[in-house]
Amino acid sequence: MANKSVPVKKVLSPLQPAITSDMVNKLQQTPESKAKISGTQDGSVAATWRSPQLMILFEDGDLHSARQHLLDSLQNPFAEGAVATVLVQESVREQFVGLVAQNLKRLEPQVASNPSYVRTLAQIEQLNAKVVKAEGDVPADASPLLVSDFSSSYLGQPGPTGAITLHTFRTAREATQVNVKESVPYARVSIWNEKLACAYEVLGQLTVDTITINCFNPDLSPIRPAFEGNRNDVCLVKGYHYETLTVNSKRRIVVFPVGTIFAN
Secondary structure (H helix, E strand, C coil): CCCCCCCCCCCCCCCCCCCCHHHHHCCCCCHHHCCCCCCCCCCCCCCCCCCCEEEEECCCCCHHHHHHHHHHHHHCCCCCCCEEEEEEEHHHHHHHHHHHHCCCCCCCHHHHCCHHHHHHHHHHHHHCCCEECCCCCCCHHHCCCEEECCCHHHHCCCCCCCCEEEEEECCHHHHHHHHCCCCCCCCEEEEECCEHHHHHHHHCCCCCCEEEECCCCCCCCCCHHHHHCCCCEEEEECCEEEEEEEECCEEEEEEEECCCECCC
């Protein structure tokens, strides 16, 4: 179906399989997208952003799959492609935060001793910010950090902070307005919502060109040539829908598992 214009609203056959957590968690990743604690050649953690991501979680999204990918970023916040900011719909915030908190573990020494992480700890104390940390016997200075209601700029440095910021929204429109507060140069946006219509509504208000829906860090090679060639295209590869199209005068890549339903 190459070189064929793709409508924004696409209805999938009801006979196609429903999305499952297994499909999401077994996504093939490009080698450079896999988490690595050592982000530079000398083994140190990078001091500049390395393709950070924004995660937007709606009440109709798969909380458990989103949680797993967020946990990976919380444990390794300096990794390439890690989540830097998460927006959670108000109705599921408490439940989602609870799921995340109970699975936090002690940070690796390379992360806990990173100067950016150490500075962030001091800044959090000054701000008296509300922070979700690991429970049990994990030391406060070696815990993953999920900081509520403060943008990354408040944590005192322009690059990665070692923490992930958490914001709450009520509606899809409000989600994009909340995101404006952040100055992080996101490389991708991961939207978790079983209703594609709502997800497409959000992507039209975002400036990021790569949007994944109900999946995280998928391999973009099937759609990359069309995107770089500035042409509309759509393909199905290994159970995932890939498309590139122009929305609000900006070319986008959209990826989601086959079986996601287009509904309001």
